[in-house]
């Protein structure tokens with residue numbers, strides 16, 4: 001488990017600043033005006049701070065960027081990083097400013113001089129998220145960042161606010177570790193085992209094995225996993241922080257630990273990326289962890305379908321017809337459209353067992369959503385405007401890209417099968433939408449439901465403001481906020 005870097009809060013201490021080794025980061029308003037702490041640092045550096053913020057380069061900085069003074073005279077530190085941030089910056093901007101600092105933490109330690117800035121907790125969250133480093137499989141020595149000290153005029157309040165956001169950081173790290181883990185390590189069993197660890201936090205965790213899934217009639221899910229040596233599993237995580245008897249919010253995640261495509265096998269190039277095909281399940285796990293850590297006053301149940309999609313003598317074939325738990329039959333035209341087969345059964349089970357007030361599923365479901373939206377936005381599909389609106393607002397407030405996509409009868413018609421109730425694919429045009437339409441057939445009429453296709457945002461080949469290359473943890477912050485806004489208000 002990757003741990004977020006430790007952060008200590010203290011009052012501004014100018015003597016400690018001048019002798020601090022490692023790095024110093026100074027938060028400044030973009031207009032370059034110097035507050036008391038900045039003026040002291042300016043005096044120590046004999047005017048370097050004032051000259052830097054008077055430069056053209058300073059004026060050109062965009063949110064999340066910074067200027068750097070190397071080996072500054074008058075300081076023991078190796079670098080003084082000047083980070084612009086408006087006094088009343090929106091939360092995502094404060095986090096990006098923190099991200100600029102977190103990208104460059106020094107092994108001898110880093111001091112952040114935040115002065116009177118009110119967004120310190122968000123700066124620190126951004127710093128910790130960007131400093132994430134998945135090092136479990138690298139041998140040899142590496143630079144481990146030294147302690148981070150945050151000097152703030154409101155150290156006690158900042159520490160308090162940062163504690164609440166620590167739960168979010170832990171949740172995001174949990175998701176990222178799961179998503180980054182290779183498939184020979186994160187098998188379905190290992191995934192379930194890690195989820196069982198959440199029981200320590202007060203989450204009720206239950207693992208359904210193949211026998212139980214068979215008895216429940218989850219045949220579309222089992223068909224996906226039948227070519228794998230790893231057992232198919234469904235894990236149920238219940239957090240009961242709300243009123244007893246109050247219907248929960250259900251979160252459902254696609255957990256395909258590896259997606260070869262099955263008999264409809266994928267091309268070799270890029271197939272290694274399919275270790276992240278459990279990203280939806282990873283987000284559900286991270287949100288549950290965050291909710292438990294911060295003691296959310298809400299009832300939320302998380303369900304994940306854990307399978308591996310392999311080609312094998314026992315694997316399902318194109319053309320097979322399987323019966324879902326709901327009772328509808330599916331003609332499996334393409335075994336690579338497996339995520340919807342997994343979700344169909346888990347979503348139906350979630351509704352049957354928990355009668356939720358709303359249901360949100362997350363899945364790395366289609367390549368088509370990547371073509372449509374790239375890596376900037378997840379695709380949001382919903383027939384409930386209120387739920388979709390609340391979700392999009394939460395995403396915007398957290399700075400996670402999300403964009404509403406359509407649903408409609410015309411797309412649904414593309415799923416018509418000659419011999420069964422439906423096919424599992426609707427052709428290339430509108431591929432992300434027909435996938436969502438398929439899922440919609442497994443949602444009870446009237447239940448507020450939202451499907452989020454996260455195929456384009458779950459893992460990236462380039463670093464972002466808040467994440468190094470690899471898993472992003474997209475969705476943990478958005479869903480944590482949605483729970484706060486929708487259920488804890």
Ligand code: BES
Pocket residue numbers: 259261277334336337338339364365366367368370425426431455456
């Ligand atoms: N896991 C993939 C979707 C995916 C693609 C996730 C790229 C992340 C990045 C999914 O199971 C899949 O293979 N979908 C097919 C569906 C098609 C066969 C209808 C796809 O998108 O090509």
Ligand code: MN
Pocket residue numbers: 259261335336337338339
């Ligand atoms: Mn697939």
Ligand code: ZN
Pocket residue numbers: 256259277336338339364365
């Ligand atoms: Zn898949």
